[in-house]
Amino acid sequence: xxxxxxxxxxxxxxxxxxxxxxxxxxxxxxxxxxxxxxxxxxxxxxxxxxxxxxxxxxxxxxxxxxxxxxxxxxxxxxxxxxxxxxxxxxxxxxxxxxxxxxxxxxxxxxxxxxxxxxxxxxxxxxxxxxxxxxxxxxxxxxxxxx
Numbered sequence: 163x164x165x166x167x168x169x170x171x172x173x174x175x176x177x178x179x180x181x182x183x184x185x186x187x188x189x190x191x192x193x194x195x196x197x198x199x200x201x202x203x204x205x206x207x208x209x210x211x212x213x214x215x216x217x218x219x220x221x222x223x224x225x226x227x228x229x230x231x232x233x234x235x236x237x238x239x240x241x242x243x244x245x246x247x248x249x250x251x252x253x254x255x256x257x258x259x260x261x262x263x264x265x266x267x268x269x270x271x272x273x274x275x276x277x278x279x280x281x282x283x284x285x286x287x288x289x290x291x292x293x294x295x296x297x298x299x300x301x302x303x304x305x306x307x308x
């Protein structure tokens with residue numbers, strides 16, 4: 163029993179940087195895709211495509227990043243650990259995070275109010291101006307499958 167308790171409080175050997183922007187983005191995208199109760203296959207594909215494109219990662223690297231993001235999301239009690247990793251990025255990169263979020267939201271052709279609310283809250287927390295959020299929402303919403 164003592165060994166089990168010791169393992170519980172030890173850091174994993176493959177510790178991941180809690181302030182890694184890629185991991186933070188992946189965790190937020192995973193959470194966003196599931197915020198309405200289920201992650202649809204098209205949302206999963208949108209997450210992978212957005213991460214592959216933005217971070218120039220291959221499929222195995224993105225699969226690993228998404229798994230790590232899902233684990234971090236499951237452990238999180240709020241968005242702070244993720245938004246703090248993103249808020250120090252250049253504005254252009256923060257805008258791209260919001261773009262990826264809208265791509266996930268509209269991947270199934272619908273904009274669920276919980277998804278919409280989450281994007282707006284995250285964008286606010288990472289300092290993306292409301293004008294930018296609105297422009298992205300309109301652009302991606304118009305281009306989404308109906």
